[in-house]
Amino acid sequence: MASNWSLCGVCDNRQMTKSSVIWCSECDEGLCGDCKEHHSISRGTKNHITVSIAEYKKLPTEVLQIAQVCKLHNEKYELFCRKHDCPCCKKCVKSHNDCKGLTDINEIIKNVKTSNAFYEIEQTLLEVAENIKRLSTNRKANLKSLKNKKSEIEAEIKQTRTKINHHLDKLQDDLIKELMAVEQTESSKIEKLLTALKKKENEISEIQENIASIKQHASELQTFLAMKDIEKDIAIGENFIQSITTSDTTNQVNISCQINKSLQLITASVQKFGEINVSSDPCDFSMQKRKDRQAQIMVDVPTRNIDNLSLTLQKRINTGLSKSKVVPYFLVVGWYSLVIDKIK
Ligand SMILES: [Zn+2]
Ligand SMILES: [Zn+2]
Ligand SMILES: [Zn+2]
Ligand SMILES: [Zn+2]
Incomplete structure (x- = not known):
């Protein structure tokens, strides 16, 4: 799907070949001019954020090739399993019944561009x-x-x-x-x-x-x-x-x-004018490394290393606070301790 961004996905389903003019990440398909109109009016899709194909194809090839739907079931990702460090579609969830760290993927990806983890990568x-x-x-x-x-x-x-x-x-x-x-x-x-x-x-x-x-x-x-x-x-x-x-x-x-x-x-007996020697001393070059970078990334990104954090998240939900309020706390590392304190 993801690699067919140049053709209108809707028309393609109707065995028609038309070039796409916009890309909808939520539908994970390109849309031609006609389908774009329909997409922007239709109740189910009018709130989808789209981007022009010209802009979209500026993305790096590696990013364009990332499948945005489940490869196994060809369905949208809904959840993220922290235990297995993978996104899941509705059908995948069956194999994660015992996993405690299942989180709404929309909560995880919200504000990811302004997250500390993204900042740290930059x-x-x-x-x-x-x-x-x-x-x-x-x-x-x-x-x-x-x-x-x-x-x-x-x-x-x-x-x-x-x-x-x-x-x-x-x-x-x-x-x-x-x-x-x-x-x-x-x-x-x-x-x-x-x-x-x-x-x-x-x-x-x-x-x-x-x-x-x-x-x-x-x-x-x-x-x-x-x-x-x-x-x-x-x-x-x-x-x-x-x-x-x-x-x-x-x-x-x-x-x-x-x-x-x-x-x-x-x-x-003098067979050589002298001796050329090579010596190699360790240079005083030291790599610059941001302090606590590793720790911050580990806290920030949903990985297997933060099982403990996932557990505390569950606790917060149970006390009645909505997940959407809790997750951004985790995205800002400085607040990490604050969250832990509140939980205690
Ligand atoms: Zn079309
Ligand atoms: Zn759409
Ligand atoms: Zn799946
Ligand atoms: Zn799992």
């Missing part, structure tokens, strides 16, 4: 929407902080690298300077000795030339006397060589370099 939706917004803001802030942190870490890595580069450059320069100086010192020692040797070599050559000349031209006596001097010179030369070979000046000088083990470790 407020809760606002609150949920607000919480979603706050959560999104919170997560977006985290996204931004992650991005910033990434840039910071990247800069730190590069800075560390530059620092290491500069330090290594300096160490390398220092070592090369030291190498140059050591080589220079050791080379100059050898060169100094070579100079002395060259000088001695020249002296010896000179003596050799003298000997050759003496052999050719000097007398026996001259030769004999000259030999004495030459022997002295030879002794000096031999001493010179002796002193050189016994000193460390003829040692085989070598230079070598032991590269610092810590530096070698960089390539051998």
